Amino acid sequence: MALSFHVRSNSFPSRQHPQAAHVDEQLNRLRSSETASSSSSSSIRQRLSNLQDLHDSLDKMLRLSITQQTLSQEQVEMILDGSIKILDLCNVSKDGLSQMKESLKEIRSILRRKRGDLSAEIKKYLASRKFLKKSFQKVLKNLKTGQNKNKESLAVFREAEAVTVSLFESMFSFISRPKSCGKWSLVSKMMSQNKAACEANEFTRVDLEFQSEKSLKIEDVQNLDSCIQDLEDGIESLSKSLIKYRVSVLNI
Known part of the structure; x- marks a missing residue:
């Protein structure tokens, strides 16, 4: 991957520069993890951690004098625009996960006390x-629209945006219930047939148990919580790195 500008003749810090080479290496690692990693909470959490490291490295690269001398005002604005949209993804994810966790807290309480409107809390969670x-x-739609308008953006920053968006898409797919589990049935045979498809992760396992509230296990709800x-913690750490990164761009 060439770490160079497409707009100006000036070269971005070359691959020989240690910091640029480090960023290049991190991007390649993240790209590889998109196909190599299984869809699990641990793999997504690791990718969030890797993204945090990537943006910390981009922050250091932005502080290099050669980087600041090469960036144009238009390019700085494009980087800022992309970073705020990524932060929007973080904030939306944190808000949604927080609401889900609050609903799960009530569900756990009802299961422990064995009284309360469990159906109502399940509806809140869903x-x-x-x-x-x-x-x-x-x-995501707004972010991709911005990317289409900024075809002349810097390769390295565009690539960083792409791997970040890809991670959030993977996380959302992980959280969402598969279509094969969409129609809930109380027929035991159908539940058995759907079990293999639905038990792929913590979210789908609890979804399956929601089909028959009597089968809902507090241990599985706790695992989901x-x-x-873990996802919240990873997104929060990434958000802090993104804010620090934005400050460095603003200081140019």
Whole structure:
């Protein structure tokens, strides 16, 4: 991957520059993980951590005098525009996950006390998932529209945006219920047939148990809550790196 500008004749810090080479290496690692990693909470959490490292490295690269001398005002504005949209993805994800976690807290409480309106809390949890889907798709559409308008953006920053968006798409796919599990049935035979498709992760396992509330296990709800917490922590750390990164761009 060439770390160079497409707009100006000036070269971006070349691959020989240690910091540019480090960014290049991190981008390649993230690209490889898109196909090599299984769709699991641990793999997504690791990719979030890698994205945080990537943006920390981009922040260091932006502080190089050669980088600041080469960037034009238009390019700085494009980088800022992309970073704020990525932060929007982080904020939407955090809000949606927070709502889901709050609903799961009530579900756990009802299961422990063995009293309360479990159906109502399950509906709230599913509604929070629907909210996340709608909000995520809206932000993603705006971000991709901006990318189409900025075809002349810097290769390295465009690539960083691309791998970041790809991670959030993977995470959203991980959280969303598969279509094969969309129609809930109370027929035991059908539940058995759907079980293999639905038990792929913490989210779909609990979804399957929602089909018959009596089968809902507090242990699985707790595992799902821990999974959501891990994702929240990873997104929060990434957000902090993105804010620091934006400050460096603003200081140019």
